[in-house]
Amino acid sequence: MTTDDLYKELNYVNHSREKRTYYANLLIKNPDLVPKLLDILFKVNDKLSPRAAWVFEFMCSDNIENIIPYINQFTENMHKVHIDSAVRPVAKICELMAKAYTSKNDNKIKTVLTSIHKERIIETCFDYMINDEKIAPKAYAMNTLFILGKEYDWVHPELVLILERDFQMQSSGFKARARHILKKLKRD
Known part of the structure; x- marks a missing residue:
């Protein structure tokens, strides 16, 4: 084809x-x-x-490992995606990679996901958080940032600032997810 x-x-x-x-x-x-x-x-x-x-x-x-042969191409270009209905799946894939990377179960993402990939994911997710995106990409992004922020000590403080700053202006869905993430951050 x-x-x-x-x-x-x-x-x-x-x-x-x-x-x-x-x-x-x-x-x-x-x-x-x-x-x-x-x-x-x-x-x-x-x-x-x-x-x-x-x-x-x-x-x-x-199977998130399906992305492995294409992980460079995906992470190099994902920040360019801007049509709302394409942003949501990209944000979801970022979350899937972050979850696999920090999973207790062995998987190939743990060995393939480099610091460059993670930095690109973090940067794109912060863009989703500060740009005028719909709730779904923001929800996936905040969860991804929470997960990867355990490895990058500067991520959680930035995430807290954004969540607290935007809390009152956002939808009830955003607020619910933000409360959940903020509660987890306060426990850590």
């Missing part, structure tokens, strides 16, 4: 779990398609960029 063929196929992807799962499984079975999908995902002004992001998120949700 060429990039053009994959691009046309993405027109059939919608919000349904069935379609996203179908195309995620297609990628898992045909890893040669993943770089093509990422090329479409990182055409950040393209209307199909979010659909590529949805499929990539489902592929990573199935």
Whole structure:
């Protein structure tokens, strides 16, 4: 399948779990398609960029280790993504990587995720926190920052400042997640 063929196929992807799962499984079975999908995902002004992001998120949700061959390309370019419906899956993938990295269970993310990758993730997540993003990317970002902040001592104080500063102006969903994260930070 060429990039053009994959691009046309993405027109059939919608919000349904069935379609996203179908195309995620297609990628898992045909890893040669993943770089093509990422090329479409990182055409950040393209209307199909979010659909590529949805499929990539489902592929990573199935097994976060699926991202390993593409981790450099993903972390180098994720900060460029700006369409709301593409930002959410990117933020979710960041959270999945952070959770795998700090998991008690052995996994390959622990050995592959470098300090450069983590710094890129942290930077992008802070951008989500301070930019005018919807609640879902902010929620994933604050959780990712909480997790990775255990390794980077400057992250938690910055996160607390942002959460406390923005608390009153944000939605009830943001407030609920922020309260949860702030409570965890006070315990640590």
